[in-house]
Amino acid sequence: MTIAIIGGTGPQGRGLALRLAKAGFSCVLGSRDGQRASDVAHELCEKLSCQLISGTTNEEAVSQSTDLVVIAVPFNAHEATLTTLREQLSGKTVVDIVVPLAEGDPKAVDMPPEGSATEQAQSILGDTCDVVGALHNVSAHQLSKLDEAINCDILVCGNSLAARQKVIELLEACGMTALNAGPASSARCIEAITPILIRLNISKSFPHKHVGIKIAPPEAA
Amino acid sequence: MTIAIIGGTGPQGRGLALRLAKAGFSCVLGSRDGQRASDVAHELCEKLSCQLISGTTNEEAVSQSTDLVVIAVPFNAHEATLTTLREQLSGKTVVDIVVPLAEGDPKAVDMPPEGSATEQAQSILGDTCDVVGALHNVSAHQLSKLDEAINCDILVCGNSLAARQKVIELLEACGMTALNAGPASSARCIEAITPILIRLNISKSFPHKHVGIKIAPPEAA
Numbered sequence: 451m452t453i454a455i456i457g458g459t460g461p462q463g464r465g466l467a468l469r470l471a472k473a474g475f476s477c478v479l480g481s482r483d484g485q486r487a488s489d490v491a492h493e494l495c496e497k498l499s500c501q502l503i504s505g506t507t508n509e510e511a512v513s514q515s516t517d518l519v520v521i522a523v524p525f526n527a528h529e530a531t532l533t534t535l536r537e538q539l540s541g542k543t544v545v546d547i548v549v550p551l552a553e554g555d556p557k558a559v560d561m562p563p564e565g566s567a568t569e570q571a572q573s574i575l576g577d578t579c580d581v582v583g584a585l586h587n588v589s590a591h592q593l594s595k596l597d598e599a600i601n602c603d604i605l606v607c608g609n610s611l612a613a614r615q616k617v618i619e620l621l622e623a624c625g626m627t628a629l630n631a632g633p634a635s636s637a638r639c640i641e642a643i644t645p646i647l648i649r650l651n652i653s654k655s656f657p658h659k660h661v662g663i664k665i666a667p668p669e670a671a
Numbered sequence: 672m673t674i675a676i677i678g679g680t681g682p683q684g685r686g687l688a689l690r691l692a693k694a695g696f697s698c699v700l701g702s703r704d705g706q707r708a709s710d711v712a713h714e715l716c717e718k719l720s721c722q723l724i725s726g727t728t729n730e731e732a733v734s735q736s737t738d739l740v741v742i743a744v745p746f747n748a749h750e751a752t753l754t755t756l757r758e759q760l761s762g763k764t765v766v767d768i769v770v771p772l773a774e775g776d777p778k779a780v781d782m783p784p785e786g787s788a789t790e791q792a793q794s795i796l797g798d799t800c801d802v803v804g805a806l807h808n809v810s811a812h813q814l815s816k817l818d819e820a821i822n823c824d825i826l827v828c829g830n831s832l833a834a835r836q837k838v839i840e841l842l843e844a845c846g847m848t849a850l851n852a853g854p855a856s857s858a859r860c861i862e863a864i865t866p867i868l869i870r871l872n873i874s875k876s877f878p879h880k881h882v883g884i885k886i887a888p889p890e891a892a
Contacts, residue, residue: 557853559860592889601887605867630874631867632778639780639863646826646852646860650886653851658888665871666822667879668813 453620454515456480456508456531457523459490462547465593466520466585467494471502472596473624478504480511487511512538518620520545521571526553528567532574540578543613546571546637547585549644557649559642568607568637580613582606583637584621584628586644591660602662604628605643607636629665674841675736677701677729677752678744680711683768686814687741687806688715692723693817694845699725701732708732733759739841741766742792747774749788753795761799764834767792767858768806770865778870780863789828789858801834803827804858805842805849807865812881823883826852826861850886 453470455463458479470477471494481487487505494503505511512519512535519542523531528548532539548567552560564570568583575581588602604626608614614630621628631640643663650656674691676684679700691698692715702708708726715724726732733740733756740763744752749769753760769788773781785791789804796802809823825847829835835851842849852861864884871877 558856595889598889598891601889629871629877632870635779636863636867639860639867642857642860643864646857647886649853650850656850658886660889662887664885664887665868665879666883666885668816668819668822668881670819 451475451516452514453477454480454511454519456511456519456521456535457527458505458511458520459487460522460524461590462585462593463520463522464490464494465590466522466547467491467503468498468596469593469624471495471498471500474502475620476502478506478511478514480506480508482508484510508535509538512542515542518543518545518617520547522547524548525550525567529562529570529574532571536575539575542579543616544571544575544579544581545585545617546581546583549586549641551645557645557652559645561638561641565635566637566641568641569634572609572634580608580610581634582608582610582613582617583634583640584617586641587647587663589660589662592662600626600662601660601664603665605631605636605640607631607634607640609634672696672737673735674698674739674741675701675732676741676743677732677756678742678748679726679732680708681743681745682811683806683814684741684743685711685715686811687743687768688712688724689719689817690814690845692716692719692721695723696841696844697723699727699732699735701727701729703729705731729756730759733763736763739764739766739838741768743768745769746771746788750783750791750795753792757796760796763800764837765792765796765800765802766806766838767802767804770807770862772866778866778873780866782859782862786856787858787862789862790855793830793855801829801831802855803829803831803834803838804855804861805838807862808868808884810881810883813883821847821883822881822885824886825849826857828852828855828857828861830855
């Protein structure tokens with residue numbers, strides 16, 4: 451199994467590649483600049499002392515993927531990237547991790563007309579492809595700190611239950627807690643949790659950085 | 672200081688009244704049926720062996736409040752209740768805890784045109800009143816179980832920072848962790864977390880009930 455990460459040279463894509471490779475999964479980073487993707491992949495492999503991460507162009511990365519393709523581009527490239535790759539993505543399971551942060555204000559979202567990035571992706575790609583939203587709330591910092599547990603439960607949404615379950619299994623194999631958060635419309639909430647976490651991270655009156663969210667059961671007082 | 676709870680005879684209102692009175696705050700439950708509110712208040716006072724909770728009509732409850740008025744009605748009564756009380760609420764700080772759950776499906780929200788219940792309240796009440804959204808994600812069950820800690824951080828939002836801080840202080844005085852989640856538009860996310868928690872609570876494959884959310888700092892692996 452080979453997982454493609456489109457926009458894989460950014461901080462979120464790099465961090466995810468590290469977690470996937472650490473769990474034994476092969477992944478290929480895609481970038482508009484294939485050489486840069488190859489260089490970043492080499493650097494990540496050195497960090498892990500493994501050969502599981504390679505890098506190439508976005509188009510070539512999709513064609514090398516066996517099923518799962520992660521979309522990890524900045525939001526301002528989201529629509530154009532998906533539109534360009536639409537034909538190639540037919541039949542794949544697309545994992546969209548993009549958060550529509552407002553331009554110039556990471557403490558707010560600026561959702562697309564479809565309601566969320568996940569719904570925009572499903573709308574662009576149509577019925578031949580299952581889109582799953584995931585990994586929106588985990589920071590690139592946390593993904594990259596391999597000596598720390600992921601301090602964030604992963605809320606997984608999408609209109610196909612089977613596709614959600616496939617992604618939940620993958621994330622759990624990487625040591626994360628991943629939870630079924632329902633249909634793609636749940637992404638309107640899930641994607642918008644990120645700017646609330648960013649607000650707390652940069653607040654002078656809040657003591658922690660790189661926070662995540664956890665689903666918490668009842669506990670004794 | 673006396674805090675009014677409009678729709679205070681429902682499960683969320685009762686639970687909140689117990690937590691407020693346990694922390695020493697006086698509160699008055701409002702209901703369309705003043706006698707029922709008085710009866711429920713009597714029952715809650717017996718449970719706590721205190722005299723801090725009374726009950727009356729919604730209108731009388733607002734007039735007895737010193738500043739804070741909590742809106743805890745079902746969403747289908749949200750717009751009408753606020754419209755009726757608009758004149759009286761002028762100058763008050765309104766704490767909206769209402770979640771716009773979809774009719775017939777508690778695993779989804781059906782947001783009003785304003786974007787969220789909190790924003791709808793601010794729109795109806797106008798500039799003479801600060802609306803703060805809070806307490807959306809804590810279950811009535813958890814509020815009422817006084818022998819259990821609240822397993823949910825309270826995300827507090829609203830367009831007035833001073834009003835947010837006032838509500839955060841009140842909730843912290845009740846032993847809760849309350850966090851500044853930004854402007855009223857954050858309620859589009861925060862209110863929509865509740866159906867995701869409800870989905871998990873009723874899922875056969877998820878082991879917990881009455882879950883909440885916690886903001887989690889990084890931790891060693």
